Each structure stands twice: as structure tokens, then as C-alpha cells.
Amino acid sequence: xxxxxxxxxxxxxxxxxxxxxxxxxxxxxxxxxxxxxxxxxxxxxxxxxxxxxxxxxxxxxxxxxxxxxxxxxxxxxxxxxxxxxxxxxxxxxxxxxxxxxxxxxxxxxxxxxxxxxxxxxxxxxxxxxxxxxxxxxxxxxxxxxxxxxxxxxxxxxxxxxxxxxxxxxxxxxxxxxxxxxxxxxxxxxxxxxxxxxxxxxxxxxxxxxxxxxxxxxxxxxxxxxxxxxxxxxxxxxxxxxxxxxxxxxxxxxxxxxxxxxxxxxxxxxxxxxxxxxxxxxxxxxxxxxxxxxxxxxxxxxxxxxxxxxxxxxxxxxxxxxxxxxxxxxxxxxxxxxxxxxxxxxxxxxxxxxxxxxxxxxxxxxxxxxxxxxxxxxxxxxxxxxxxxxxxxxxxxxxxxxxxxxxxxxxxxxxxxxxxxxxxxxxxxxxxxxxx
Numbered sequence: 001x002x003x004x005x006x007x008x009x010x011x012x013x014x015x016x017x018x019x020x021x022x023x024x025x026x027x028x029x030x031x032x033x034x035x036x037x038x039x040x041x042x043x044x045x046x047x048x049x050x051x052x053x054x055x056x057x058x059x060x061x062x063x064x065x066x067x068x069x070x071x072x073x074x075x076x077x078x079x080x081x082x083x084x085x086x087x088x089x090x091x092x093x094x095x096x097x098x099x100x101x102x103x104x105x106x107x108x109x110x111x112x113x114x115x116x117x118x119x120x121x122x123x124x125x126x127x128x129x130x131x132x133x134x135x136x137x138x139x140x141x142x143x144x145x146x147x148x149x150x151x152x153x154x155x156x157x158x159x160x161x162x163x164x165x166x167x168x169x170x171x172x173x174x175x176x177x178x179x180x181x182x183x184x185x186x187x188x189x190x191x192x193x194x195x196x197x198x199x200x201x202x203x204x205x206x207x208x209x210x211x212x213x214x215x216x217x218x219x220x221x222x223x224x225x226x227x228x229x230x231x232x233x234x235x236x237x238x239x240x241x242x243x244x245x246x247x248x249x250x251x252x253x254x255x256x257x258x259x260x261x262x263x264x265x266x267x268x269x270x271x272x273x274x275x276x277x278x279x280x281x282x283x284x285x286x287x288x289x290x291x292x293x294x295x296x297x298x299x300x301x302x303x304x305x306x307x308x309x310x311x312x313x314x315x316x317x318x319x320x321x322x323x324x325x326x327x328x329x330x331x332x333x334x335x336x337x338x339x340x341x342x343x344x345x346x347x348x349x350x351x352x353x354x355x356x357x358x359x360x361x362x363x364x365x366x367x368x369x370x371x372x373x374x375x376x377x378x379x380x381x382x383x384x385x386x387x388x389x390x391x392x393x394x395x396x397x398x399x400x401x402x403x404x405x406x407x408x409x410x411x412x413x414x415x416x417x418x419x420x421x422x423x424x425x426x427x428x429x430x431x432x433x434x435x
Contacts, residue, residue: 001026006041008054017057021047030081032088033226035254040091040110042078048093050110065107068114072101080131080174085139092119094129094145103129104145104158119143119158133177133184135198137232144184144198146172151186167194180234180271205274206233210267212280218287218341220256225265227251229276233269240265242284257284285339292333292348298324299348304335364421370433373410378403381423388418409434 001007003025007014018026018041027043031054039054041047048065051057079096090108095101102120109115123129128148135142141157148171151164171189177198178185186194207230217223225248227236238248241264243255257263266279291302300322301307309317311329325331330347337343363380377385377400385407387396395417398407412434419430 001029001041001043005059006039006051008057010055016059017051017054018049018062019059028078028081028093030083030091032083033085033252034088035224035252038083038088040081040083042081042093044075044077046073046076046078048078048107063110065110065114068116070116076101079129082132082134085134085136092132092134092143094132096128096130098126098128100125103127104132104143106158119154121154121158121161123147123152123161124149130172131174133175135177136179137182144175144177146175146186148172151175164196166196180232182232203273204231206231206269206271206276208233208267208269208276208278210265210278210280212265212282214282216283216285216339217257218285218337218339218343219258219260220287220343221341222254222256223282225253225255225267227267227269229267229269231271231273233271233276235270237268237270238266257282260284260286285341287337287341287343289343290333290335290337290345292331292345294348297326298322299331299333301333301335301345304333304337304343306336308334310334364428366419366421366430366432370435371409371412372435373408375407375409375419375432377405377407377421379405379421384422386420386422387412388420390416390418 004020005016006018006026006029008017024045024047025043026041026047028041030040032038036053036055039051041049046066046069048069050063050065051061076095077097078093080094082092084090089111090106091110093105093107095103102118103123104120106117106119107114108117129145130148131146133144141155143154143158145152150169151167151172152161153164154161167186168188168191170191172186173189174187176185182198184196184198186196188194209228209230211226211228213224225238227233236249236251238253240246240255240257242257242259244258245255248255261284263282263284264279265282266277268275268277288303290304293300293302307319307321308315309323310332311327317323330349332345332347334342334344365378366375379400379402381402383400385398385400386394388394395412400407414434416431416433419432421428
């Protein structure tokens, strides 16, 4: 974050994903665990907002959560945000300024009407809370807060807090919990950096388990997998039968599947005390891409049902396998391929004013009409082709050969023209459109 916006970089450059916040300055951010995560940011004046799909979001799509705050929170400063590790719609925030209002809050249902709940319990009044960590093994009950006067811990969701006596009574600016070995890093003002083991510390091998977004999927569609193993694994090895990708090595993974039938997903999890394996199955249904059969100004889908037709990405017609159109543009169809699967055809371009037909007499053809960058002629003899504007000015003269010749029209401005096919003793005129 900067003092006015939040920026994203995927390498090489930065893109703003929020608008300027005026007098309020962003300071803290929290990010969920998904591949395209939810991002929260907060700062001065109780600034709090949510950005969905932060990996691809554009500025102006953020959701302002500030207006939903309790009335007693007026001009506080949000110094830290932590997203619930299992629910992206729950966050925990801390307030770093001095006043008697509660300093630690849980904000749930952030994708709807947010619910604010104080979890400050018996924390000392007016004590600035600078950073919060959530125990991923107990994300609803065990929290750790860094304050201007040492470290506090709760095991009951914030009802009662206990001061950690092994940490000096100094200002702690930041804390970070490393989930794989449950080490807490504590950054103080003037007393250095401390490391603590958060009990229970792992002493047994992992108990493998994972969740998946669906047990039935369509061929080619993404399925999301999340490790939920016990005993804190530190390494992950996924195998996806007929998957793309076929393997992954992170705690969260995404894969799509080729071919139909039952596919095996295997996860091996490891820590310093050993490894464990689990396998689950997913059923993959066929999802063939529809092909468009193009005849004149008519398009027909080769497969599917529940058709939705689009021109230039705008829905124009539904529930018909065949459409006819004299309007130029790029056409595609989305169809129901069965078993809850949907697929979209490649786009096909149709031209207005004749839709790609050939202009002809017994000895001469040319196409397409309308024209883009060239015209193809098919003549029964060597001849001359002239192109005229509608006011009678000759623009081009081409000598064409018997059979097929291509002539360049790229320099013509959009509009209507006359093409004249000229032999020694006769000529024929045609009108065509340049797009």
C-alpha cells in the first residue's frame, strides 16, 4: 500500500487496484488463501475495504466496509488485518490509536452485511494493539495480539486475554506466525526480534486430508483443492490423474481434467516427523466444444442444448440451435453439454451486406463482399479490373489472369465502391462494400 492506493505487481510493473481514498490513508492489508484472493485494506479514519479477485481486479471495484462499523468507532486507525484461514469472509482487525473503545474486532459476513463483534475482552483500556495473528489450528478461538505493552494471548475467542510474561513489557510493532512449524516471530521496539514456539508444537507426522471444490466436474473446468491435514505438514505433493497440471507442491492447488470417468487425486503430506498419504476420487463428465456450421448468413451449433448466442460478446438470442443474421460481427454460442456442463464455441465472423457471398456471372467471380484487405477474382480469361468510387473516380486498375487472382484493397477507405470487370469488347459492373 501507499498513502493513497493499493498496487499489484505480477512482475515488472505495478497496477493500482483501488481508487484514491481522499483524506483517508491505507496502511494495513490482509490477504486470503485462494489463488485469486480477497484483499482487505485499512488505515486512518476507520478506513476498511474489500477487493475481490485481487489478482485480476481493477480500480473502482472495491467494497467500502467503513460505513458498516459500530457508531462508537469514529476516527480510529486500523493497524493490522488478518483473514480467517478457512473463511475469506471473516477478518480480525486491531486499532492502534489511544482511546477507551475496544481495540480488537472480528468482522464477519464481509461479502454481505458485515457483523462487527468486539473480541477485546479484558485487554487494558486505551492500549494500542499493533498486530494480530490467528492460530490456524484454532482459528475461531486462539489469537495473539502485539501491543504497546507486550504480548497478549486468548484461547476462548477474545473473552479473556492473558499477558505473556516471557516477553518484555515493550512496544511490539509486528508479529508473524509460521504455520508449518508454529514459530511466532516477535518484532519489538528496542529489544530486538524474539522467536517463540506456539504450543502444541508438532511432534507427530501429519494426518493427511484435503478438501475439494467439487466431487463431480466438467472436462476442462478447474477444480480447487486445499490441504486440511492435521499435525502441521510442511511439504505437499499432489498428483492429479489426467490432470493439467499433473502435479503440484503447495498447500492449495488447482487442476482441470482431460478425458471422462473417475479420476484419482493423491496427496502426500510431510513434516519433520514423517509423511502420510490420502487419495480421493472425482467424476469427470464430457464437455465437448460446440462447432459452428456456417452457411451463408446462417449459423448452426453442432451439439448441445439450452443455446445462448452472442454477437461481439453480447447476448442476442437463446434456446435455438440455428440463427440467421444480416448484421456483421463475431458470433459464438454457449451450450449445455449435459451433466451440468457448459461450453462455448470458437468465434465466427459474419459480414453484413451479403454475408461473404460470391458476386458472379458466367465468366467472372469475386469474393468476399464486404471486403477487408483483399478481393479474390476468378475469371474465364485475362482481363482488366477497375475500382471506382461512387462519384465516378477511378481509384485502381488491376490486370488479372485467367483463373484466380488476388488484388489488394487495404488502402481503400470504408464505404461503397464499383468494381468493373472489363474485356476487350464488353464490361460488367458490381457494387461492393469496404469495411
